[in-house]
Amino acid sequence: MASIKNKQDGDKMVKMILDCDTGIDDALAIGYAVHSPEIELLGITVCYGMAPVDYTYRNAKKIVQLLGSDIGVWKGAEKPLVLEKEYNGLIHGMDGLGNTLGNVQPEDLVDCPSLHAVDYLIEKIYEYKKELTLVVTGPLTNLALAIKKDPNIINLVGKVVSMGGALTTPGNVNRYAEANYAIDPHAANYVYKTNIPITMVGLDVTRKTLLTTEDVANWKQKGTELSCFFAEFTQYYLDAYKKIHPYLKGCALHDPLAIAVGKDPSFVQTIPIHLEVEVEGVSAGRTIEDLYREESNPLQTEVSIKVDAERFMEDFYKNIV
Amino acid sequence: MASIKNKQDGDKMVKMILDCDTGIDDALAIGYAVHSPEIELLGITVCYGMAPVDYTYRNAKKIVQLLGSDIGVWKGAEKPLVLEKEYNGLIHGMDGLGNTLGNVQPEDLVDCPSLHAVDYLIEKIYEYKKELTLVVTGPLTNLALAIKKDPNIINLVGKVVSMGGALTTPGNVNRYAEANYAIDPHAANYVYKTNIPITMVGLDVTRKTLLTTEDVANWKQKGTELSCFFAEFTQYYLDAYKKIHPYLKGCALHDPLAIAVGKDPSFVQTIPIHLEVEVEGVSAGRTIEDLYREESNPLQTEVSIKVDAERFMEDFYKNIV
Numbered sequence: 001m002a003s004i005k006n007k008q009d010g011d012k013m014v015k016m017i018l019d020c021d022t023g024i025d026d027a028l029a030i031g032y033a034v035h036s037p038e039i040e041l042l043g044i045t046v047c048y049g050m051a052p053v054d055y056t057y058r059n060a061k062k063i064v065q066l067l068g069s070d071i072g073v074w075k076g077a078e079k080p081l082v083l084e085k086e087y088n089g090l091i092h093g094m095d096g097l098g099n100t101l102g103n104v105q106p107e108d109l110v111d112c113p114s115l116h117a118v119d120y121l122i123e124k125i126y127e128y129k130k131e132l133t134l135v136v137t138g139p140l141t142n143l144a145l146a147i148k149k150d151p152n153i154i155n156l157v158g159k160v161v162s163m164g165g166a167l168t169t170p171g172n173v174n175r176y177a178e179a180n181y182a183i184d185p186h187a188a189n190y191v192y193k194t195n196i197p198i199t200m201v202g203l204d205v206t207r208k209t210l211l212t213t214e215d216v217a218n219w220k221q222k223g224t225e226l227s228c229f230f231a232e233f234t235q236y237y238l239d240a241y242k243k244i245h246p247y248l249k250g251c252a253l254h255d256p257l258a259i260a261v262g263k264d265p266s267f268v269q270t271i272p273i274h275l276e277v278e279v280e281g282v283s284a285g286r287t288i289e290d291l292y293r294e295e296s297n298p299l300q301t302e303v304s305i306k307v308d309a310e311r312f313m314e315d316f317y318k319n320i321v
Numbered sequence: 322m323a324s325i326k327n328k329q330d331g332d333k334m335v336k337m338i339l340d341c342d343t344g345i346d347d348a349l350a351i352g353y354a355v356h357s358p359e360i361e362l363l364g365i366t367v368c369y370g371m372a373p374v375d376y377t378y379r380n381a382k383k384i385v386q387l388l389g390s391d392i393g394v395w396k397g398a399e400k401p402l403v404l405e406k407e408y409n410g411l412i413h414g415m416d417g418l419g420n421t422l423g424n425v426q427p428e429d430l431v432d433c434p435s436l437h438a439v440d441y442l443i444e445k446i447y448e449y450k451k452e453l454t455l456v457v458t459g460p461l462t463n464l465a466l467a468i469k470k471d472p473n474i475i476n477l478v479g480k481v482v483s484m485g486g487a488l489t490t491p492g493n494v495n496r497y498a499e500a501n502y503a504i505d506p507h508a509a510n511y512v513y514k515t516n517i518p519i520t521m522v523g524l525d526v527t528r529k530t531l532l533t534t535e536d537v538a539n540w541k542q543k544g545t546e547l548s549c550f551f552a553e554f555t556q557y558y559l560d561a562y563k564k565i566h567p568y569l570k571g572c573a574l575h576d577p578l579a580i581a582v583g584k585d586p587s588f589v590q591t592i593p594i595h596l597e598v599e600v601e602g603v604s605a606g607r608t609i610e611d612l613y614r615e616e617s618n619p620l621q622t623e624v625s626i627k628v629d630a631e632r633f634m635e636d637f638y639k640n641i642v
Contacts, residue, residue, distance in 0.1 A: 168609070169610035247612050
């Protein structure tokens with residue numbers, strides 16, 4: 001496997017855990033992370049999100065297997081902290097991967113570790129401390145539960161990169177809110193108010209990273225099992241984008257960009273800001289400056305406002321299939 | 322008058338028109354502009370806003386007179402493009418200046434020029450072209466009317482600085498909208514969509530510039546007619562802020578900061594963005610990225626996201642009274 005052979009010397013690699021809700025762009029994020037020579041992916045944790053957690057677990061396992069990797073997957077939260085979650089499959093299909101894999105079967109879950117994703121996260125943060133980068137590409141539920149269980153991890157972890165939010169740009173579930181934070185605004189708000197070191201990679205930048213029909217056709221033409229599978233479910237995502245976001249010239253690479261920022265923060269420009277996530281009303285899930293935060297609190301939140309899309313897309317194409 | 326004597330060589334000065342709705346911080350903006358050695362204030366245009374336009378005209382004339390200046394004042398729009406406007410005097414008093422001047426009397430209007438503010442603006446933009454900086458510290462109604470009357474001015478004017486909006490921070494009339502744009506969202510949206518070169522100086526930065534009770538006490542102690550008058554109406558504003566925005570340690574110098582940016586853009590850091598102003602619903606007046614703008618359009622809007630508050634406050638104190 002080219003991806004493994006090309007890995008850098010272990011000491012120089014970014015030790016990363018990916019916490020996702022395997023969805024289509026999460027699946028691409030897994031591929032990108034596993035193939036990136038700069039990343040040592042320690043493990044994958046999943047929670048409900050684009051599909052129920054049994055599905056996001058099964059999907060992550062399937063992608064890892066197709067990548068020829070033995071990276072472990074840990075199953076986490078089944079629902080948001082407070083809200084109820086319903087699934088419509090509009091963007092990612094009912095199975096989370098463009099209806100390519102169908103329903104979860106009992107055999108898909110036989111290897112599922114008994115350790116809960118939240119406990120895995122706590123354990124690894126204690127083990128790797130400042131060396132660890134946690135990239136969250138789903139709702140912030142697993143991380144919120146981990147902090148509630150052991151608040152020490154706030155000061156232990158190296159950094160968190162969270163795909164979610166929309167500071168200067170409209171949301172994607174409505175004018176105000178982005179999907180990951182709209183699904184569990186209480187978790188997102190809780191995490192931001194803890195002052196954990198976190199970089200938000202939201203729609204402000206991810207909407208500027210567009211995968212086109214031509215790109216996906218190229219994967220198909222490449223003809224490997226992996227490239228054809230990626231092409232198949234990504235086509236579903238592209239078609240959904242065409243219907244729902246006709247102003248965009250492709251589908252946004254939300255989650256892969258978070259991986260990129262996890263390995264190299266210079267892919268984006270950020271501004272420091274005390275952030276909160278609204279939890280009530282029509283704009284629940286909206287990210288906005290927290291006016292009531294004590295100024296004496298250290299500013300630990302950076303929000304991405306600009307992306308070097310060209311350099312990112314080049315790196316993504318180079319590594320994805 | 323020290324302010325006039327200290328003025329720089331005319332060629333080096335920023336030729337500025339101030340379009341305001343004289344309000345309390347507009348009045349401070351007039352004082353700051355007239356006293357700033359780097360600014361040649363060509364004229365003041367007013368529109369309705371913090372008070373009806375007869376009041377904002379009278380207030381501007383009164384401030385100019387107290388400053389010992391002969392700068393002309395032109396009266397403009399009486400109401401928003403579409404919405405109806407009601408006055409509550411909550412922040413600026415029913416007269417716009419903390420109830421220090423009372424009702425407008427017939428003699429306050431006898432010198433009022435027959436030329437409408439909108440025509441004055443067009444005339445001066447043709448006269449000074451790229452040399453002209455227009456600072457708008459009220460609703461964007463006068464400018465919208467001027468552009469509708471003569472769209473050529475979009476490409477003629479040097480630049481516009483508009484105090485208004487809130488991109489990364491909550492509004493001040495509700496969670497979404499800032500007062501100047503909430504009063505006339507249609508005008509603001511119209512102006513931003515014309516691609517006129519404009520710098521937004523919104524709550525993102527103006528909330529970081531705070532005048533305190535001690536500062537106002539210092540003006541009072543100075544004991545001149547001007548400093549005592551400024552202290553009197555600003556005290557009203559400070560008291561209103563204490564009630565409405567208890568998380569702030571003073572009152573925000575919204576309008577003076579726009580003057581500062583008009584004379585020296587380096588007081589703020591900006592990001593380029595295609596902006597729109599919502600005109601409907603609970604968040605009318607909200608500023609947010611315009612996703613539908615053609616990317617081929619030149620990016621002519623800069624939004625201020627960070628301010629060198631210390632340097633600005635120093636410059637403001639040095640020049641205000």
